[in-house]
Amino acid sequence: xxxxxxxxxxxxxxPPATQxxxxxxxxxxxxxxxxxxxxxxxQLVLFRLNDQPFALPGSAVSEILSSDQPVYYVPGxxxxxxxxxxxxxxxxxxxxxxxxxxxxxxxxxxxxxxLLVSAAGIxxxxxxxxxxxxxEVTQSMLQAPPETLSGTLRPYVSAxxxxxxxxxxxxxxxxxxxxAYQQGLG
Amino acid sequence: xxxxxxxxxxxQVALVLFCVGPYRTAxxxxxxxxxxxxxxxxxxxxxxxxxxxxxDHETPPNRWLTLRDAQAASDNNSTWxxxxxxxxxxxxxPANTLYPLPKLLLSRRFSTxxxxxxxxxxxxxxxxxxxxxxxxxxxxxxx
Numbered sequence: 565x566x567x568x569x570x571x572x573x574x575x576x577x578x579p580p581a582t583q584x585x586x587x588x589x590x591x592x593x594x595x596x597x598x599x600x601x602x603x604x605x606x607q608l609v610l611f612r613l614n615d616q617p618f619a620l621p622g623s624a625v626s627e628i629l630s631s632d633q634p635v636y637y638v639p640g641x642x643x644x645x646x647x648x649x650x651x652x653x654x655x656x657x658x659x660x661x662x663x664x665x666x667x668x669x670x671x672x673x674x675x676x677x678x679l680l681v682s683a684a685g686i687x688x689x690x691x692x693x694x695x696x697x698x699x700e701v702t703q704s705m706l707q708a709p710p711e712t713l714s715g716t717l718r719p720y721v722s723a724x725x726x727x728x729x730x731x732x733x734x735x736x737x738x739x740x741x742x743x744a745y746q747q748g749l750g
Numbered sequence: 751x752x753x754x755x756x757x758x759x760x761x762q763v764a765l766v767l768f769c770v771g772p773y774r775t776a777x778x779x780x781x782x783x784x785x786x787x788x789x790x791x792x793x794x795x796x797x798x799x800x801x802x803x804x805x806d807h808e809t810p811p812n813r814w815l816t817l818r819d820a821q822a823a824s825d826n827n828s829t830w831x832x833x834x835x836x837x838x839x840x841x842x843x844p845a846n847t848l849y850p851l852p853k854l855l856l857s858r859r860f861s862t863x864x865x866x867x868x869x870x871x872x873x874x875x876x877x878x879x880x881x882x883x884x885x886x887x888x889x890x891x892x893x
Contacts, residue, residue: 638855640801640802641860655867686853688852745858746858
């Protein structure tokens with residue numbers, strides 16, 4: 565006595581989709597190419613300044629603070645220093661990167677979030693205008709900055725990520741930013 | 751050891767609080783020798799001009815704090831007066847609420863006397879190092 569088991573597709577009377585062995589193997593191969601778990605990735609915090617896309621390494625951003633975080637003005641500091649914030653028993657500076665990156669100062673009083681950034685033994689808040697995402701990006705998607713990158717940005721950009729045909733995102737080097745700020749730039 | 755730690759937690763710093771323009775500011779009380787309503791020393795300076803570029807809105811001082819001249823030789827007892835404004839109060843503030851100026855700002859400050867920050871009555875207070883303050887130019891007493 566033999567038992568017959570229904571084959572896939574028979575239960576709903578729909579003929580099963582047919583595929584050649586070659587197609588099946590190729591599809592499997594494609595899937596492997598997309599999910600390459602060995603490829604190193606980097607977490608990026610994506611944001612905008614003057615509507616231009618920038619990113620900082622996620623490893624350097626310890627906290628994202630809301631726009632209503634009180635910032636206290638301190639006199640006798642350059643205009644690029646917004647002030648200080650009082651955060652859980654610590655005082656941290658809050659700076660703007662616009663002047664350092666050659667961007668026009670934002671218009672209006674609407675303030676965006678603050679990224680708490682640490683690099684080279686220094687921690688400071690960095691004011692951004694818009695937080696876009698926190699994203700894991702494969703290293704192969706990050707390209708070396710091209711020669712055509714403006715001289716103003718070049719010292720602070722460690723890589724570019726071509727998001728699409730229209731837009732490229734600049735990955736900023738927090739250590740270079742803080743170093744330049746301390747040297748009186750921005 | 752617990753006694754020592756407890757003592758550290760309770761440590762207080764005596765500060766003289768005043769205003770420099772619109773900003774609440776403080777000096778360690780041990781550096782303030784006297785306070786007068788009018789300048790009496792040969793050398794004076796408005797705190798506002800020493801701390802930041804005041805622009806066109808310099809606030810005239812209404813109190814004068816007498817400080818020892820840190821730039822003078824150690825055996826010289828010369829003094830000078832710092833012009834300040836607002837209410838002058840003596841406060842004992844907990845040492846653990848006095849914060850150093852954030853590292854990033856140290857090299858960008860207008861005056862190296864600005865050494866720290868604290869909060870008093872929900873207001874930011876600028877902490878000044880009296881030893882870094884001195885009248886850069888000798889001035890006749892203001893009338």
